Amino acid sequence: MSGGSGTRNTNTEPWGSFDDHLIQGSGAAVIDMENMDDTSGSSFEDMGEMHQRMKEEEEVTAEAAATDDDTHDDGEFLGMKGLKGQLGRQVADEVWQAGKRQASRAFNLYANIDILRPYFDVEPVQVRSRLIESLIPVRMINFPQKIAGELYGPLMLVFTLVAILLHGMKTSDTVIREGTLMGTAIGTCFGYWLGVSSFIYFLAYLVNAQITMLQMLSLLGYGLFGHCVVLLITYNIHFHFLFYVLWLLIGGLSTLRMVAALLSRTVGQTPRLLLCGTLSLLHMLFLLYLHFNYHKIVEGLLDSLDGPHMAPMQRVARDVAELTLNASVRSLGVTLRAQ
Amino acid sequence: PDWFHWTRTSFTEASRPFAGLSDVSISEDIPVEGDISVPVGSSRRDEEFSTLDEPVKETILRDLRAVGNKFIHVLYPKRSSALLRDWDLWGPLLLCVTLALLLQGGAADNDDQGGPQFAEVFVIVWFGSIIITLNSKLLGGTISFFQSLCVLGYCIMPLTVAMIVCRLVLLGSSGTVSFAVRLIVVTASFGWSTFASTAFLADSQPPNRKALVVYPVFLFYFVIGWMVLTFSPSQ
Numbered sequence: 001m002s003g004g005s006g007t008r009n010t011n012t013e014p015w016g017s018f019d020d021h022l023i024q025g026s027g028a029a030v031i032d033m034e035n036m037d038d039t040s041g042s043s044f045e046d047m048g049e050m051h052q053r054m055k056e057e058e059e060v061t062a063e064a065a066a067t068d069d070d071t072h073d074d075g076e077f078l079g080m081k082g083l084k085g086q087l088g089r090q091v092a093d094e095v096w097q098a099g100k101r102q103a104s105r106a107f108n109l110y111a112n113i114d115i116l117r118p119y120f121d122v123e124p125v126q127v128r129s130r131l132i133e134s135l136i137p138v139r140m141i142n143f144p145q146k147i148a149g150e151l152y153g154p155l156m157l158v159f160t161l162v163a164i165l166l167h168g169m170k171t172s173d174t175v176i177r178e179g180t181l182m183g184t185a186i187g188t189c190f191g192y193w194l195g196v197s198s199f200i201y202f203l204a205y206l207v208n209a210q211i212t213m214l215q216m217l218s219l220l221g222y223g224l225f226g227h228c229v230v231l232l233i234t235y236n237i238h239f240h241f242l243f244y245v246l247w248l249l250i251g252g253l254s255t256l257r258m259v260a261a262l263l264s265r266t267v268g269q270t271p272r273l274l275l276c277g278t279l280s281l282l283h284m285l286f287l288l289y290l291h292f293n294y295h296k297i298v299e300g301l302l303d304s305l306d307g308p309h310m311a312p313m314q315r316v317a318r319d320v321a322e323l324t325l326n327a328s329v330r331s332l333g334v335t336l337r338a339q
Numbered sequence: 340p341d342w343f344h345w346t347r348t349s350f351t352e353a354s355r356p357f358a359g360l361s362d363v364s365i366s367e368d369i370p371v372e373g374d375i376s377v378p379v380g381s382s383r384r385d386e387e388f389s390t391l392d393e394p395v396k397e398t399i400l401r402d403l404r405a406v407g408n409k410f411i412h413v414l415y416p417k418r419s420s421a422l423l424r425d426w427d428l429w430g431p432l433l434l435c436v437t438l439a440l441l442l443q444g445g446a447a448d449n450d451d452q453g454g455p456q457f458a459e460v461f462v463i464v465w466f467g468s469i470i471i472t473l474n475s476k477l478l479g480g481t482i483s484f485f486q487s488l489c490v491l492g493y494c495i496m497p498l499t500v501a502m503i504v505c506r507l508v509l510l511g512s513s514g515t516v517s518f519a520v521r522l523i524v525v526t527a528s529f530g531w532s533t534f535a536s537t538a539f540l541a542d543s544q545p546p547n548r549k550a551l552v553v554y555p556v557f558l559f560y561f562v563i564g565w566m567v568l569t570f571s572p573s574q
Contacts, residue, residue, distance in 0.1 A: 113473070113476050113477060116477055117477055117479070119477075120474075120477040120478055121479075122548075122551065123547055123548065124547070124548065124550040124551055127551065152474075152477075152478070152551060155474075156554060156555060156558075159470070159555065159558060160558060163558055163561065163562050163565075166562065166565075167565060170565070170569050182459050182462065182463070
């Protein structure tokens with residue numbers, strides 16, 4: 001990476017880039033074959049990256065020089081300090097420098113993407129099967145169940161849930177400022193996903209369950225698939241009985257699946273009860289909350305934000321006892337009521 | 340082919356890049372061909388294309404022509420790389436502002452709260468495209484950040500057109516017929532937007548993951564299309 005880093009390939013065709021390298025003339029015409037498959041056409045970013053890499057190299061060289069000096073100085077005292085301390089210090093130095101380099105690289109956007117990339121390494125077939133599996137609880141609690149550590153599916157499900165929530169707020173004739181709707185939807189979904197994942201992870205850490213944060217995020221994220229399905233259906237067909245059936249059936253299945261996975265990774269009665277009870281309670285209540293209680297919360301928030309002098313929001317009750325249908329199918333509802 | 344892998348490994352040893360070049364052996368059955376151009380006079384390109392002493396009008400017109408050219412590319416999405424090669428964000432900005440202004444003044448706004456609607460459109464468009472771009476990067480796409488932003492921004496155009504049509508329809512009447520017309524127009528333009536952006540973006544993705552990249556694009560245009568469809572002017 002050091003010699004050829006000055007030049008970077010920006011062409012699609014494998015051998016079309018020779019002239020670029022020759023023009024730039026950074027000492028030698030060295031081809032960086034690692035970047036051969038990069039088709040990005042903007043030289044802008046490439047320049048930035050080049051600059052960044054050159055700077056990193058400089059830092060590394062400077063550090064290496066500093067270490068050399070240090071070791072040289074210490075070499076004179078070798079007899080006094082002993083070999084052991086010397087070695088320990090050197091190793092600690094190296095580890096610290098490697099860590100520092102890693103940290104400084106983490107600030108770079110592209111390097112950040114590279115860090116995250118393994119979590120997005122999925123095929124469409126895998127995502128589909130995981131979505132289906134998220135609704136199928138597995139009755140195997142003696143042996144730790146496999147939980148895929150992946151973030152593509154959960155992230156997309158959260159965004160889908162945001163879109164569904166927005167849709168639900170609009171069809172429910174809620175007259176609130178749009179920006180607030182949008183922000184609330186995003187805040188609710190991401191807040192639930194990240195917040196509950198970290199909370200359950202914290203609990204799992206306390207009771208010594210074998211689960212990582214990544215697995216927890218993935219598990220809970222795929223658990224939102226049931227929520228998406230239920231809300232998509234019930235935001236369009238406002239029918240209490242249907243919602244309760246779906247809530248128990250689909251929401252329950254997705255909760256059971258998560259509970260089974262957690263059970264298989266926890267040991268002992270009390271920890272299992274604590275962990276799974278908390279998770280299932282939160283997960284099922286969240287669905288109820290999204291369906292019913294959303295408006296009041298939003299109104300309360302707005303009131304507290306805007307002060308008491310604000311006029312009360314004009315709104316229409318969405319969930320009335322009788323069969324009420326969406327605007328798109330309202331004509332059907334009228335005929336039903338007439339009969 | 341084998342020789343390519345061989346060169347790849349040898350060239351990455353960057354400390355002595357041409358160390359192994361002396362014993363390159365190319366097998367007999369692979370013909371070696373291609374042309375190597377010597378780039379002596381290529382700095383001339385910069386000199387003949389000077390914009391320093393041309394009238395401002397020409398500069399602006401040239402940029403506008405470039406933007407219009409890209410609009411045509413979106414309207415007729417054949418798999419060309421013109422939209423990708425020289426990206427700009429003028430078109431997306433123009434479209435985004437137009438859409439936001441047209442969505443302004445709906446029934447959802449109160450008299451004194453016109454701002455958030457405008458801001459919402461802006462936030463959805465820009466953050467949405469940034470998220471899609473990051474997603475495609477994470478899935479291993481080889482397109483650059485701004486190229487993707489450019490494509491996604493330009494592909495809002497069918498939906499902006501649909502918004503204009505919707506406002507015209509709403510001027511006339513607001514019954515079931517008008518809703519049906521708007522539904523058809525918005526659905527068509529939504530499909531158009533998704534198709535056009537996919538045509539441009541799909542080539543840069545690994546072939547087995549196109550569905551994963553298309554899904555957020557679909558969601559993005561769906562939300563915008565939904566906003567256009569549910570728009571109703573204040574009385």
